[in-house]
Amino acid sequence: MTTLFDPMKIGDIDVANRLAMAPLTRNRSPKAVPNDLNVTYYEQRATAGLIITEGTPITHQGQGYADVPGLYLQQAIDGWKKVTDAVHAKGGKIVTQLWHVGRVSHVSLQPNGAAPVAPSAIPAGGKTYIINPDGTGEFVETSAPRALEASEIPGIVDDFRKAARAAMDAGFDGVEIHAANGYLIDQFLKTGANQRTDDYGGSVENRARFLLEVVDAVSGEIGAGRTGIRLSPTTPANGISDDDPQAIFDYVAAQLATRDLSFIHVIEGATGGDRSFQYEGTSFDYDAFKATYRNAGGKAGWMVNNGYDRDTAMQAVESGRADMVSFGRLFIANPDLVERLETGAALNDPDGSTFYGGGAKGYTDYPALDAAA
Numbered sequence: 537m538t539t540l541f542d543p544m545k546i547g548d549i550d551v552a553n554r555l556a557m558a559p560l561t562r563n564r565s566p567k568a569v570p571n572d573l574n575v576t577y578y579e580q581r582a583t584a585g586l587i588i589t590e591g592t593p594i595t596h597q598g599q600g601y602a603d604v605p606g607l608y609l610q611q612a613i614d615g616w617k618k619v620t621d622a623v624h625a626k627g628g629k630i631v632t633q634l635w636h637v638g639r640v641s642h643v644s645l646q647p648n649g650a651a652p653v654a655p656s657a658i659p660a661g662g663k664t665y666i667i668n669p670d671g672t673g674e675f676v677e678t679s680a681p682r683a684l685e686a687s688e689i690p691g692i693v694d695d696f697r698k699a700a701r702a703a704m705d706a707g708f709d710g711v712e713i714h715a716a717n718g719y720l721i722d723q724f725l726k727t728g729a730n731q732r733t734d735d736y737g738g739s740v741e742n743r744a745r746f747l748l749e750v751v752d753a754v755s756g757e758i759g760a761g762r763t764g765i766r767l768s769p770t771t772p773a774n775g776i777s778d779d780d781p782q783a784i785f786d787y788v789a790a791q792l793a794t795r796d797l798s799f800i801h802v803i804e805g806a807t808g809g810d811r812s813f814q815y816e817g818t819s820f821d822y823d824a825f826k827a828t829y830r831n832a833g834g835k836a837g838w839m840v841n842n843g844y845d846r847d848t849a850m851q852a853v854e855s856g857r858a859d860m861v862s863f864g865r866l867f868i869a870n871p872d873l874v875e876r877l878e879t880g881a882a883l884n885d886p887d888g889s890t891f892y893g894g895g896a897k898g899y900t901d902y903p904a905l906d907a908a909a
């Protein structure tokens with residue numbers, strides 16, 4: 537029987553076990569450049585079967601939070617190279633999450649103080665994290681977005697492609713396309729944010745067009761076997777919603793099945809919250825979603841997320857419902873999470889007050905088992 541601790545191959549990526557470190561924004565990379573503290577943080581967690589880095593904006597326009605690392609400056613690529621070298625030296629595997637926030641941004645974070653971009657001029661209604669001129673950080677309301685012209689969309693697709701190339705130049709084993717949590721690609725997918733009347737809006741085919749163009753551009757650049765994707769069919773994160781998530785995601789599943797990707801990373805329910813959350817008047821079936829993908833020939837590793845613990849993660853893999861399980865907060869607090877779950881050791885508790893911003897406290901100072909012994 538396959539267990540959570542068995543190796544596997546996801547596309548072209550060999551992983552030592554089926555625990556993934558989920559992408560976690562930590563706001564500790566000033567000027568969008570990864571630094572030595574980031575190197576230590578990821579190196580400490582290299583025993584994960586797969587590390588998925590924090591969201592990494594593909595361009596300045598794609599940035600929506602202060603002090604997140606990018607992939608659009610050579611300095612950042614050089615900084616990421618130190619991270620990947622350190623993780624590889626410990627025998628780990630690491631991919632980076634390619635991120636464009638779309639409307640979830642603030643004019644102070646945008647090129648020339650411009651409005652954030654989105655499929656339609658519909659505000660996210662959420663908050664984002666900025667650093668004020670005096671250096672203090674705070675969560676503020678996102679700025680009102682402008683609707684992208686259709687003529688701008690191919691350029692953003694190419695920005696994803698260029699970022700994927702930059703990721704490989706930085707030594708990553710692959711990428712995860714961030715198509716979840718109410719960010720740009722998810723905004724195109726869902727009716728609550730996409731009310732376009734051109735080829736990128738209306739039908740499920742049109743709303744999925746941008747996602748598939750990004751998948752094809754990234755896969756074409758670095759290989760489908762090193763390309764994963766994160767989806768969140770029913771999350772309310774960043775004010776996103778949809779009238780019929782089963783329709784759009786069953787279509788997406790059937791389309792992705794033909795593209796030989798490395799992994800499909802699915803957030804179940806509300807991101808970091810209620811796993812049973814459903815958009816008003818809808819009922820999304822996650823097992824049917826996966827069955828659609830597999831029945832259409834999809835072979836990518838199926839990775840599940842949201843509130844899993846040792847027992848539920850082991851059960852998900854042993855039952856065959858999932859190939860991998862990603863952990864966020866547990867990896868924040870337990871750099872050696874794999875050993876702790878495999879041996880049933882006690883777990884450190886994460887300190888939510890240090891999740892975003894700051895330095896080593898709550899970032900690289902969580903003790904490993906051998907340190908605590």
Ligand SMILES: C=C(C(=O)O)c1ccccc1
Pocket residue numbers: 560561591601716717773807
């Ligand atoms: C990249 C994020 C996501 O995917 O939700 C994120 C961003 C800021 C805070 C928490 C999470």
